[in-house]
Amino acid sequence: xxxxxxxxxxxxxxxxxxxxxxxxxxxxxxxxxxxxxxxxxxxxxxxxxxxxxxxxxxxxxxxxxxxxxxxxxxxxxxxxxxxxxxxxxxxxxxxxxxxxxxxxxxxxxxxxxxxxxxxxxxxxxxxxxxxxxxxxxxxxxxxxxxxxxxxxxxxxxxxxxxxxxxxxxxxxxxxxxxxxxxxxxxxxxxxxxxxxxxxxxxxxxxxxxxxxxxxxxxxxxxxxxxxxxxxxxxxxxxxxxxxxxxxxxxxxxxxxxxxxxxxxxxxxxxxxxxxxxxxxxxxxxxxxxxxxxxx
Amino acid sequence: xxxxxxxxxxxxxxxxxxxxxxxxxxxxxxxxxxxxxxxxxxxxxxxxxxxxxxxxxxxxxxxxxxxxxxxxxxxxxxxxxxxxxxxxxxxxxxxxxxxxxxxxxxxxxxxxxxxxxxxxxxxxxxxxxxxxxxxxxxxxxxxxxxxxxxxxxxxxxxxxxxxxxxxxxxxxxxxxxxxxxxxxxxxxxxxxxxxxxxxxxxxxxxxxxxxxxxxxxxx
Numbered sequence: 088x089x090x091x092x093x094x095x096x097x098x099x100x101x102x103x104x105x106x107x108x109x110x111x112x113x114x115x116x117x118x119x120x121x122x123x124x125x126x127x128x129x130x131x132x133x134x135x136x137x138x139x140x141x142x143x144x145x146x147x148x149x150x151x152x153x154x155x156x157x158x159x160x161x162x163x164x165x166x167x168x169x170x171x172x173x174x175x176x177x178x179x180x181x182x183x184x185x186x187x188x189x190x191x192x193x194x195x196x197x198x199x200x201x202x203x204x205x206x207x208x209x210x211x212x213x214x215x216x217x218x219x220x221x222x223x224x225x226x227x228x229x230x231x232x233x234x235x236x237x238x239x240x241x242x243x244x245x246x247x248x249x250x251x252x253x254x255x256x257x258x259x260x261x262x263x264x265x266x267x268x269x270x271x272x273x274x275x276x277x278x279x280x281x282x283x284x285x286x287x288x289x290x291x292x293x294x295x296x297x298x299x300x301x302x303x304x305x306x307x308x309x310x311x312x313x314x315x316x317x318x319x320x321x322x323x324x325x326x327x328x329x330x331x332x333x334x335x336x337x338x339x340x341x342x343x344x345x346x347x348x349x350x351x352x353x354x355x356x357x358x359x360x361x362x363x364x365x366x367x368x369x370x371x372x373x374x375x376x377x378x379x380x381x382x
Numbered sequence: 383x384x385x386x387x388x389x390x391x392x393x394x395x396x397x398x399x400x401x402x403x404x405x406x407x408x409x410x411x412x413x414x415x416x417x418x419x420x421x422x423x424x425x426x427x428x429x430x431x432x433x434x435x436x437x438x439x440x441x442x443x444x445x446x447x448x449x450x451x452x453x454x455x456x457x458x459x460x461x462x463x464x465x466x467x468x469x470x471x472x473x474x475x476x477x478x479x480x481x482x483x484x485x486x487x488x489x490x491x492x493x494x495x496x497x498x499x500x501x502x503x504x505x506x507x508x509x510x511x512x513x514x515x516x517x518x519x520x521x522x523x524x525x526x527x528x529x530x531x532x533x534x535x536x537x538x539x540x541x542x543x544x545x546x547x548x549x550x551x552x553x554x555x556x557x558x559x560x561x562x563x564x565x566x567x568x569x570x571x572x573x574x575x576x577x578x579x580x581x582x583x584x585x586x587x588x589x590x591x592x593x594x595x596x597x598x599x600x601x
C-alpha cells in the first residue's frame with residue numbers, strides 16, 4: 088500500500104492506536120519515503136492532540152441551582168395543565184359507565200334546576216294544585232272577578248311571566264286528549280297556564296255568567312272569529328259558548344280571557360274538544376268555552 | 383499426558399472468569415439506572431445527583447458547540463431540562479450517559495446551527511464566516527515553546543476552538559464527542575445512530591479539516 092490517499096486513511100487508526108501491525112508497518116514505511124505524507128501525519132496527530140488538550144470548561148458554581156430553578160418553572164403548571172393532570176390521574180373509566188355517569192349528573196342537575204325554579208318563582212309552585220284539580224268545573228282560579236266585571240285579574244299565576252301571551256297557538260293543533268286526572272302529579276307540576284289552556288277547551292269562572300258570555304261575544308269578532316253555538320249544559324247555571332277563531336288568534340283570546348277573568352283548561356262534561364279546521368292559508372279552531380259560576 | 387485435558391481445563395477456567403467478570407455489577411450504570419428510576423417516580427433529588435454527576439461533561443460539550451460561556455450555560459441547562467422531561471422515555475437499552483449525550487449532541491448541533499444562521503459567531507468576532515477566516519492567522523502561536531506548552535497555551539486553545547467553530551455541524555459534533563469528550567466509537571455510533579465504519583470515516587474527514595485549519599495557522 089503505497090498510495091498517499093490510501094495511506095492517509097490509516098492516520099485515524101494509527102493515532103487511536105487501533106491499527107494492526109501490518110497497517111502500522113505500511114504507514115511508517117510510506118512516511119519514511121514520502122515527506123508530504125509525513126508532514127500531513129505530523130499535523131494530523133497535532134490536530135488530534137490539540138483537540139484532546141482543550142481544557143475542560145467548568146460550569147458556574149450555581150449551575151445545579153440554575154437547572155433546578157428552570158425545572159421549577161417547568162413544574163408550575165398552567166390551569167389547563169392542572170386540569171389535564173387531574174383528568175389523567177383518574178383511573179380509566181369504561182365508556183358505558185362514563186356515559187351513565189354523565190346522564191345521571193345531567194338528570195341530577197336538571198332536577199336541582201327545576202327545584203330551584205319552584206323556589207324562586209312562586210307562581211311556578213302554585214300552579215301545581217290548580218292543574219291537578221281542574222277539569223269538569225271542579226277547580227278554578229280563586230279570586231276572579233269575572234269577564235264582564237272589568238276588574239283586574241289578581242291571581243298570581245296569571246301575573247307570572249310563564250303565562251304570557253307569547254304562548255304559541257300551535258297548541259291548538261295538538262289532538263284533544265287531556266284528562267288532567269290521568270296525568271301524573273310530576274307531569275302536571277310544571278306546565279304553565281298557557282299550556283294548560285292549550286289543547287283543551289276553556290273554562291271561565293265568573294260570578295256573573297251572562298255578563299261574561301256577552302263580553303266574550305263582543306271580543307270574538309275583534310279576533311276575526313264568530314260565535315258558532317251557545318248551549319246550556321246539564322249543570323245548572325253553566326253555559327257553553329262555541330267560537331270559531333283563526334288559530335293565530337288563539338293566544339290573543341286566551342290572553343284576553345286570562346286578563347279579564349278566571350280561566351282554566353279542561354273539558355267538562357258535555358263539552359266538545361277543540362277542532363282544527365284547515366282552510367286557505369290559515370287554519371281555524373272551533374273552541375268551546377264553558378262558563379261556570381264562581382264559588 | 384496429552385494436552386487435550388489441559389486445554390479443556392483452561393477453557394473451563396476461562397469461561398468461569400468471563401462469567402464472573404460479566405456478572406460483576408457495573409457500579410456506574412446501576413447507580414444511574416437507580417437514579418433514573420427514582421427520577422421517573424418524581425424524586426427531584428435523584429435528578430440533582432445526575433446533574434451533579436454529568437454537569438462538567440455536558441457543560442464542556444455545550445461550550446465546545448457554542449464557544450461562549452453564557453450560551454453554553456443556557457444550552458447545558460436546556461439539555462438537562464430536556465433530559466428531565468424525557469426521562470420516562472429512557473428505556474435503559476443504552477447507558478444513561480449515552481442517552482444524555484445523544485440529547486446533548488442534538489441540542490448542541492441545533493443551537494450551533496441556529497446561532498450560525500443568526501450570525502452570532504460573526505458578531506462575536508469569532509468564525510463561522512468565510513470573511514473571518516483570517517482570524518486564525520492573526521493568532522500565530524509562538525514556536526519557541528515546547529509542544530506541551532504550546533498546546534496548553536490560551537492562545538492555542540483559542541485557535542483550536544475557532545477551528546472547531548468553523549467545522550460543519552456534523553464534523554463538529556463528532557470531533558467533540560470523540561476527541562474532546564473521549565467517547566468510544568461504539569458510544570458515538572449509538573449516539574449518532576450511524577454504523578461504526580461511517581463514524582470513523584466521518585471523524586477522519588473532520589480531523590483532516592481541523593488539520594488543514596491548524597496547518598494554515600502554523601504556517
